[in-house]
Structure formats: C-alpha cells, structure tokens
Amino acid sequence: MTRRHQRLVMVLLMLACISAAVGFALRAFNGDLLYYITPTQLAEGKAPAHGAFRLGGIVARGSVHRRNGSMTVHFVLTDYHHSVPVVYTGILPDLFRVGQGIVVKGRLTHGVFLASQVLAKHGAKYMPPGIHQPRARPAHLKMLALRRSLREAPGL
Amino acid sequence: MTLKTFLHRLGSPPYFYQISKPWGRAFAWIGLGLILVGLYGGLWLAPPDYQQGNGFRIMYVHVPSAWMSLFVFMVIAVASFIGLVWRMRLADAVAAASAPLGAAFTAVALVTGSLWGKPMWGTYWVWDARLTSELILFFLYLGIITLNRSFEDQKTGDKAAAILALIGAIDVPIVHYSVDWWQTLHQGSSFKGLTSEIAPSMLWPLLVMMAGFMFYYAWLVLWRTRSEILLREMDREWAQRVVEP
Numbered sequence: 001m002t003r004r005h006q007r008l009v010m011v012l013l014m015l016a017c018i019s020a021a022v023g024f025a026l027r028a029f030n031g032d033l034l035y036y037i038t039p040t041q042l043a044e045g046k047a048p049a050h051g052a053f054r055l056g057g058i059v060a061r062g063s064v065h066r067r068n069g070s071m072t073v074h075f076v077l078t079d080y081h082h083s084v085p086v087v088y089t090g091i092l093p094d095l096f097r098v099g100q101g102i103v104v105k106g107r108l109t110h111g112v113f114l115a116s117q118v119l120a121k122h123g124a125k126y127m128p129p130g131i132h133q134p135r136a137r138p139a140h141l142k143m144l145a146l147r148r149s150l151r152e153a154p155g156l
Numbered sequence: 157m158t159l160k161t162f163l164h165r166l167g168s169p170p171y172f173y174q175i176s177k178p179w180g181r182a183f184a185w186i187g188l189g190l191i192l193v194g195l196y197g198g199l200w201l202a203p204p205d206y207q208q209g210n211g212f213r214i215m216y217v218h219v220p221s222a223w224m225s226l227f228v229f230m231v232i233a234v235a236s237f238i239g240l241v242w243r244m245r246l247a248d249a250v251a252a253a254s255a256p257l258g259a260a261f262t263a264v265a266l267v268t269g270s271l272w273g274k275p276m277w278g279t280y281w282v283w284d285a286r287l288t289s290e291l292i293l294f295f296l297y298l299g300i301i302t303l304n305r306s307f308e309d310q311k312t313g314d315k316a317a318a319i320l321a322l323i324g325a326i327d328v329p330i331v332h333y334s335v336d337w338w339q340t341l342h343q344g345s346s347f348k349g350l351t352s353e354i355a356p357s358m359l360w361p362l363l364v365m366m367a368g369f370m371f372y373y374a375w376l377v378l379w380r381t382r383s384e385i386l387l388r389e390m391d392r393e394w395a396q397r398v399v400e401p
Contacts (some may be wrong), residue, residue: 014323018322035338093277093278
C-alpha cells in the first residue's frame with residue numbers, strides 16, 4: 001500500500017465514521033426537530049405534556065370569526081383528519097387566509113388552542129393570479145389543479 | 157492532448173495561472189449578461205404571484221444564493237478531498253479561494269430569506285430545521301476560513317480546513333432535505349426532479365439567475381485562486397516572473 005492509498009483509506013474511513021455518527025444523531029433527534037405538530041399528531045398524544053408547543057394546519061373554510069372592534073380572532077386548524085379550534089389576539093400575517101397553512105404557538109386549554117403567535121406557511125408553488133386559486137381544497141386536489149394549470153400556462 | 161495529461165497540466169500552478177485568465181474573463185461576461193437578463197425577467201416581465209404579489213420577487217436573489225451556498229460547499233469538499241489524498245496544490249488553493257465566496261452567498265441567502273419571512277410568514281427568524289441548518293452552514297464556512305489561516309505553515313492550515321470541510325459537508329444534504337425530513341415553517345422545494353411548481357413565466361428568470369450566479373462564482377473563484385497560488389508560490393521562479401516581468 002502506497003502512502004497515497006493509506007491517505008485515501010484514512011479519509012474514507014473518517015467520512016464513513018462521521019456519516020454514521022451524524023445519521024444516528026439525526027435519527028435520535030427526529031421527533032425534536034419537528035418545528036410543529038399536526039392536529040393528527042396532537043390527537044395521537046404527541047404534544048408535550050407541559051408548556052407551549054407549535055401546531056400546524058390548514059385554516060378550515062368558514063371557521064374564521066372576529067367580533068367587530070376586537071383584535072381577537074377564532075379559527076379552526078385542520079389537516080382533514082383532525083381539527084383544533086384556535087383563539088388568537090393580535091395582528092395576523094398577510095398570508096393568513098382560509099385554506100392557507102398556518103403555524104400557531106401556544107397552549108392547549110380545555111380543547112381550545114390559545115395562540116400567542118401566528119405564522120403563515122406558504123406553498124412551494126408560484127403562479128400568476130387568476131389562473132387557478134385552489135383555496136380550501138384537499139392537498140391532492142390542489143396538486144392536480146396545479147399540474148394542470150402549469151401544463152396549460154403559456155410558456156416562454 | 158488527452159484528458160489525463162490535460163488534468164495533470166491543469167494541476168500545475170503556472171499552467172493554471174496562464175489559462176485561467178481568458179476563462180475567467182469569459183465567465184465574468186457570461187455571468188453578468190445572464191444576471192442582467194434574469195433580473196429584467198424577474199423584476200419586470202414575470203407576473204406577480206397569486207398569493208404573495210410582488211413580494212415573491214426576492215426569490216430571484218434568495219434561491220440562487222441559497223443554491224450557491226450548497227454548491228460552493230460541495231466544491232470545497234471535493235477540492236479538500238483531492239488536496240488531502242493526492243496532495244494537489246491547486247486543489248488546496250481552490251478550497252481556500254472558495255470559502256469566503258460561499259460564506260457570502262450563505263449570508264445573502266440568510267438575509268434575503270429573513271427579509272422575505274417578515275411580511276409573508278410574520279417573523280424574521282424561526283429555529284426550524286431548514287433555517288437552523290443553513291445558519292450552521294454559515295458558521296462552517298467561517299470555521300474553514302479561520303482554520304485555513306490559523307497556522308504558521310499554510311500546509312497545516314489547508315489540512316485542518318480540509319478535514320472540517322469534509323466533516324461539514326454532511327450539513328449540505330441536511331440543508332437540502334430538511335424540508336422533506338421534518339415539518340418546517342420553510343416550504344418544501346419547488347423543484348421535483350425536472351418538474352417545477354413555479355409557473356413557466358416566473359420560472360425562466362429564476363433559472364437564468366441561477367446560471368448567472370454559477371458563472372459569477374466561476375469567475376470569482378478563478379480570480380481568487382490566481383492570487384492564492386501567487387501568494388503560495390511567491391518564492392518560486394515562475395511566480396516572480398509573473399509579478400515582475
């Protein structure tokens with residue numbers, strides 16, 4: 001074995017060891033690396049027993065209510081299997097709307113999620129207004145509509 | 157000239173110094189042209205987004221920078237591997253020349269992402285897997301830059317930085333797949349294989365910008381590598397001939 005071969009083997013061994021270590025670490029952390037949990041995961045008891053956590057879901061159609069002159073807004077977050085009612089007082093992000101993915105931070109009290117922060121998620125799709133506005137539709141239907149609209153859009 | 161002899165000659169610093177000048181010039185002009193076309197397409201020709209309006213246009217800087225932050229790290233990792241195993245002087249110089257460029261691309265990606273996040277998400281920063289792993293990438297770049305210059309002997313610095321680059325390269329797939337592996341606030345990739353979820357009229361300026369950033373980097377890395385090898389070979393005859401003709 002030449003010195004060059006020795007170095008090659010050493011470097012490859014080092015890389016293999018580190019990859020294995022990081023791989024195991026990531027597997028161990030897997031649950032903790034979730035930025036939010038879904039209503040279904042909440043129903044399965046995946047929420048922390050104490051303190052605040054983040055919940056992510058779609059704003060359900062017809063669920064957004066706000067009393068006149070009040071900063072408090074009520075809405076329901078759903079993942080189309082389970083739903084959680086949410087109460088929040090404050091300014092909502094621009095992208096907050098029915099059918100939008102939202103992440104709320106707060107606590108669950110008597111079945112109602114009291115949110116201290118509301119963040120909007122946005123999808124991976126970008127398109128001109130007016131072609132298709134696939135709001136409040138199940139994700140797989142959104143995907144189908146999107147694929148169709150992309151095929152029909154005038155290309156350059 | 158066969159490919160093998162070409163690679164052999166390319167590995168010799170004087171030869172590289174000689175041929176990198178016209179290549180660098182060409183890359184600079186191509187990159188500049190592509191970036192101008194991409195900016196015009198992205199800022200004027202592309203329609204506003206159905207949800208984000210004109211705010212989505214920061215994508216034309218954010219996405220190419222983020223892509224380059226990963227690409228440059230892979231370049232450094234490959235160059236470090238070659239430098240460690242085959243002791244190729246030019247590979248060490250390329251790695252050293254690339255690190256500040258990669259750090260700059262990463263910083264631009266982080267800052268533009270943060271400015272984009274405030275109006276759309278409602279926050280400048282969250283500690284989700286995508287944002288955190290990209291921030292770690294930035295610190296890895298800083299580590300490579302400082303480690304490379306921390307030793308009396310440049311060869312020791314190259315070796316230390318190369319080992320950090322190879323270890324740190326594991327962060328590259330983590331950044332890339334973070335949005336698939338974990339639930340993040342950051343949305344998933346708009347590219348699935350060769351198809352994209354971006355409407356064609358908005359997509360082409362993005363692809364042009366990404367190509368432009370690649371050429372821009374190619375130009376800068378050639379230029380920085382030229383000065384890097386001049387510095388490293390200062391006491392050699394060819395370098396002195398270059399500096400004082």
